[in-house]
Structure formats: C-alpha cells, structure tokens
Amino acid sequence: MPTQTSDVRRDRFAQGKPVWARAIATPATEFGPIALHLISGQIPADLKGTLYRNGPGRLSRQGQRVDHWFDGDGGILAVRFDQDKTTACYRYVQTPEFQLEEEQDQFLHSGYGQLAPGPIWRRWGVPPKNVANTSVLALPDKLLALWEGGQPHALDLITLETQGPDLLSGLSPKLTYSAHPKQDPQTGNIYNFGVIFGAKTHLQLYRSHPSGKIEQQAAIPLPGLSMVHDFALAGRYLVFVVPPLRLQMLPMLLGTQSLSDALQWQPHHGTQIIVVDREALKEVTRFDTDPWFQWHFGNGYENTSGEIVLDYIRYPDFQTNQWLQEVVTGHPQTPASGTLWQLRINPQTGQVLSNDQRFALGCEFPVISPMETGQRAEAIYVTHQSTDRPTEEMFDCIARIEGDAKTSTSMEFSQGCYPMEAIYAPHPTRDNQGWLITVVFDGNQDQSTVQIFSAQQLEAGPIAVLALPEVIPFGFHGTWQSAG
Template identity: 45%
Template sequence: MPTAQRSWSQCVQHTAQGFDTTPLQTLSGSIPTDLRGTLYRNGPARLERSGRQVGHWFDGDGAVLAVKFTDTGAAGTYKYVQTAGYQAEEKADRYLYSGYGSHGSESWLGRWKGLKNAANTSVLATTDKLLALWEGGMPHEMDLETLDTVGLNALDQLTSKTPFSAHPKVDPKTYEIFNFGVSFGPKTQLHLYRCNPQGTIVQTRAHDLKGATMLHDFALVGRYLIFCLPPLKLDLLPLAARIKTFSEALVWTPELGTEILVFDRNTLELVTRFTTEPWFQWHFGNGEERSDGTVCLELIRYEDFQTNQFVRDIPQGNAEPIVPSRLVHLQFQPTATNPLLCWETLWDRSCEFPTVNPHVVGKAWRYSYFSTHRPDAKPGELYEAFARLDRQSGQVTVSDCGPEQYISETLYAPGHNERHSQNDRGWLLSTVYNAPEQRSEVWIHDAASDLAEPICTIALPEVIPLGFHGTVHGVQRP
C-alpha cells in the first residue's frame, strides 16, 4: 500500500476553484513574438468530495485551462466543465455517479444511479468551439474564449450508445478529424468517425470486436487508421452486479495477444486484422506510411496492465513502484499475408505522453516529444523531465525540470510564421507544478534549442492539478 505523500500530491489533490480570464505574470524571460494562439489543457480538477476520494485518477471532474498568448502578454482562464453529473454532485455535496474506477456510492444500492461523464481527458478545438472530451460519452461544448459550458454536443450523429473518444486526430492537410468510440452490450463495437474541420461527423462505420476490452488511443497513418487492442478481458458479471468498477473488471489476459486492426481512412472499412505478442499502450506518438507501404508507429509500450494500478493510486498522493514503459518504434506491412512486426526501442527510461508537431500528424516526421523521469527518480515520483527524440540521428535530448518540478504533457506550438518543415522551429509548451513554491506555471521552451532552460516561465494564479491532454489552437496552419 502507498505510504508517504509525495510532493506532487499537493497539486494532484488540490481541489481547483477555477478563475475567469486573468492577466498572467511573467516570472522569467519573455513570450516569443511569434507565439500566438491559445494553449488549452484538460484534466481532473477535483478528486474528493465530502471527505470521500474518487477510486481512480481518471474519475476526477474535468476542468479546462486556457492560456492565450497575445501582443500584450498572456491571459489565463480555468473553469470546470459544467456536466450534468458535476452540477448534481455540487448540489448534493457528495458523489452520486459511478466512473471508470469509482463506485458512485459506498452503498451497493446507491451504485445503480449511472455513469458520470467526467469530461476530463482532452480537448478538441475547431474554428467555432472547444470540445471537452471523455472516452465514455459525448463531448461537452465550451466557449473558446470564456470556457463557459454550452452543453453536450452530439456532433450531428452521436447517441448515448456511441461515445466519442478523447484522442481525435486532425489531418494536417485536409483538417478532417478522425476519431472512434467503443460501445458495450451484447456485442462490443468499435465506431469509427470522420468529421469535417468544423467537427461535424460526416461518416461513421461500426465494426464488431472479438470481446469487451479497453481502447484509449489510435494512430492516423497515411491511408490508414490503426488500432492496437490490448489483451484485456472484461469480467462482466461482477461489473454488471456493481461489485467491481469497469477498471477493476479489466483482466490482463496475455495469452490472447494484442490484436492490430487496420482501417482505410476514406471508406472506414477494415483492411486487415491480426494478432501478435501481448503488450499494452495508452498512447501513440505518431505514425507514417512509407513509399513501400510499410507502416511505422511510435507508441509508449508497457509489458502488462500494472500501469492502471499506478494511475489508480495517484489520488492517494503516492503510487509505487514506477511502472516500466518505453518509447518504441513498430513496423509492419499491413497488406502482407504474414505482417511480421519489427520492434525497436527508442528510449527505455519510463515515459509517457508522446506528442509531435501537429503539422506532421500521420506522415513522416523528425522530432518526437515525451515526458520522462529524471535519472534518479525515486519510486512513486511523477515526471520531472521531458525529452525530444531526433528520429534522424536517434539522439534524445532530455530537459531536466529539476527536483519536484512536475511537468504535464509537452505540446508543440508551431511558430506563428512557421511553414511546414522538418526543422520544428516552434515552441514547446508545458504546465509545471513547482512544488517548493507551491505554484503552477506555464513553461515555454524553444523547440530547436538544447532544451536546457525555458525561455519564458509564467505564473498561474491558482494551482492547476496535473492533467492529461491539451491542444494549441489558433496558430499558423501548414
């Protein structure tokens, strides 16, 4: 069982209050003149209510941070997504609804009230709206400027049975948005979506899966949408009887192997599916289809599902031990009769949150970014460093944020005048919890530098609990 509280717990366990649009104080350096647009980030902002804690980090109520960079400086806004479940629980001042790893009520009878859309995982910004995403339900629409919640948005086609996951991919050339959702019932189905740049679904297709599993992310790779289904089985009876949560009912079954499904991005039809060795991933970094038809994927690989337990324990303020993960390159020929896999480890220190320049999503790219541990990280620590992989040279440059400087996912913001190139002349944006100062900050690094120091740090007026994913909106499009 976890014991001592880690320094990061002050941030993770902080119940956010939120704030209206506020000018932000620059702590060091200055905002680059060609960094414009808005950084949006989503994450669980409340993990406790009336003395009761959520059962899993994934079940905290979502709040969205916006940091807008203008000619007169940076301004920040931070607001809870006003979901129906959040509002009802605010009113009742207690948890009412179940989540991914939480029973809504301590009493067994109280567990039948239903599932809360936590709206806490990521955001998707279109020209006219911001969508707060959660993989078990519909997106919540928010105002791009004020972050006021408009309400659930079905994107013209979603229903209560067809969720819209939290890892959509935007094609950098056509601005089409691809995404998926998994529905459970007599059949487990994978729903594929193609949306126009405004976020309206224009094409859907449902495919039966072999069994109930969990799917968090996918990759847009050239002509394909690629899914790697981990060998998880859902223990249905205790889940149906509300004895176990969804998270608790997921059973690691390595003998099933990981199944790879390849779909045509234009027709959403299945191209091929095959089963191979078992592994688990939360996230893909990117993928490309080479001229000979070979598919290359970058992902963070785990050897089992222990990572779920690590993430579950985070609300308690400690999580031990660090679960090993590595950044890997995976290659295969989707049209071959026997599409043998070829693996290469690119970084073998525990890592997560892989990202790339949004201009290169789904196609050849040079630089990958990811969070990682400092070399001497103690068991139970979260990430205090991020890194850039140069895929041409294989060189990894680590940016050590320092002890007890806890970093969120690092996002690439193209320079305002940047055109697509392989040089990544833009900016890397992260939120960091400075534990000694008990302050949340926004750090800006020059993506083309040695990453030794941020060129600018900005204070946020309130501690922002470490979150999951975000996006940078309103920057130069390729």
C-alpha cells in the first residue's frame, strides 16, 4: 500500500494540475513478483505470456525534478499471465549511474534534457547518463532495457534483476543501439540502428539473429547532425526518415547546453528519406521532401506495385520536444499535437507518391500486431485524445484504424483515467486475432490497472481489469512475449 507520506507528496505536487499529474508526482515503488487481484471480467484462457513495459519511473530526487521527461530513470513493469494466476513485478534498471545517484540520493549526471550540477568543466567529455527508460526487447533468455543514446542493459526475464550492459556480441563502446528494433515475424531476425555523432555522423545498422546476437553491420551516412528515433521495416527495405533537426555540437561539448536544447529546428533542410536494402544493408536511394517531424512509425510494407507504404505520427515541427519537457511539471503548456499520416514512396525513383492524414485527432504510440511487422497490417492502434482536449491533457482513448482506411473505432476511458501505449498480444493459434493490453492510471482512485481488450472489438470495453499494487508512472514503450 502507498505510504501516507507518498500520498501527501502526491497531493502537494498535483495541486492545481490535471488529474494525470498524480501518476508522476512521486517516484515509482518497486514491487513483486506479486499475484494481481482481478477487479472485473475474466482473463482469456489462451492469453499466456508476459507484458513488459518501460518508462521513466523516477523523475525526482530530494524534491529536485529532472528537466525533461526523457531523463527519468528507467523502471520496468512485467505482468505475467500464467496457467492459473497473473503476477506482476516492477524494478528499476540498475545502471552504474543510477546506482551512484541512489547511493548519494542526488542527480549527478547530464542527460538528454538536463545538465549535471557543478562547474561546467566537470561536464567536458562526460557521456550522458544511460537512463535505460525507453523500451524493451524480449529475447529468448533475457530482457533488454533500451535507450537510444547508449547500450542496452540485460535483465532477468522473470525477476527483472539487472545483469549489466549487453553488447549483443557486436557493439563496441562507442556504438549506440536505439530503442525501436524491428523483428521480422517470419525469420525472427532483428533489425535496429544507432545514430553515431562525430566527424562522420552516420546510422550504424544492425541485423541480429533471433537470439539477439549481431551478425551484420553497416554504416549509412546522415545528412547532418540530426536525431532519428525510429524507423520502419517495409518488405525488402528499411526506411529512415531524417527530420530537419541539426545539433549545435559546440555548446553541447562545452557543457553549456543539453542535447535537447542544442537541437535546432531548421525546416529549410527538408526531411530526408533514406531507403536501405535490408538483406545487403546497402542504401537504395535517398531524397528530400517537405519538412516535418516524427517520433514513431506504426508500420511499413511493400504493396503489390512495389511501392513502400509507411504509417507515422506527423508533427509540423519540433515543438513536441518542448511539450515533452514540460510533462515533468505536470502542466505542459506548449501546443504540440501529432496526427496519423500515411506516406507512399517509390523506392526506385525516390519520389513521394502520396502523403495524407489518416486520423485527425492528436495521437501517439502507433502499434500493430507483431505478426504483421513489415507487412500490410489488418489495423493500426493509436493512443489518442478525445476531441477538443486542452494542451495540458494526456491521452484518454485508444483507437483501432482499419487497414489503409480512415475508418476507426475508439475506446474512451472514464473521466480521470489515462491509458499508456497499447501492446498487441497475438492469439496463439488464431490468425489475425489477439488482445490489446494497456496499463491505465485512474486518477480518481490513485491506482494503476492492467486492462485487456479484444483487439478486434476494442469498443466493447475491457475483457478483464487487474489491480496493480502501486501507481505506475506514465511510460513509453513495451512488448509482449508469448509463453513457450
């Protein structure tokens, strides 16, 4: 049970703020493994496996809050659906930097959006803290906690005990491994990349065996010091969309600006699209188009005409970064809303064939069934805002958007209830069927729940709701690992 002190702190932080701020008012508390209480419904008999989620669990120390949501220390939630019971476990990722800050109970490191305390010269040449807070990759024998500015950390799949940094038999200390790997559902091969800044700023591409072992690497030059957060696997291709951001290296190296503050929006560069052959890891084409920014792709595929089709969440500029920075205050004020778009390109001629909005409400966290990665998906799911929500509000709905169409159905949560990214758990035997699992913060009860929906009948409401023993702060991404 939460202590009285944490309740008081939560009340104090959330005063005058939207209800969701209660979820990030105090650091997450570790727990478990512990059996979960079923509040309502029934857990589907065929749902067997584990949901893993990652996100910034600790946003403050001794009353000092981090400067950007991306700088919170990674905390992992595992919810295991077993034969006769459901258990959950929550643990912080024990990176060396986190352990040092735990010992001294103060923030000591620079991060994506914050600077280490003390004189400037102490920041020179010191890499940022690996917060291990963005996503997870579930391998057969370990879970990787991912953060795009560094290397993965391996955790025990059951206990979530941190085993240490993991180089996947192929990373050198200067290489990074991003937080949005893509696994081909047919071969099990895993594709990913890292952005490597330097004299020759480039994308380092990786193809791994299903075990995670890196078997192939290649370097693809970038048009400038930009940021690439995600990419798409689309049929025979990997597609990278490079936004017109440029990093001002000098102030960052001098320690006067954080990486976040040193990223400048320079729309005159346009967005650059780079298409790579996924077998050879060689560039096929690259071309420039209109400026926009995206964090995430929903999916990519090659249609019957050999065109590449990509779904992504499009922002007109980089104001989204400011909104994300302000989240830690519990009261974001900068308008920044992304919507779902579909881009169609010709990989041979390097032409944009179409680029249209598919879903007009502010949304994020596009997901599909992992059985459809790189192929045409039955549906895409997004977490979104109900109509006319103010800038300070979090997402309160999940939508299913059919195939390539604009038709959608939505599940709207009760007032004061906020879902995180929905994770698709495929049915073990029935094609094109599965469940969506999300973690919901109920601000009215100060409680987090696990909610399970039929992915095909989202609007019917949850099939089952389970109570978590502690509040889980809003996180970023997760995955599903089927049992057996």
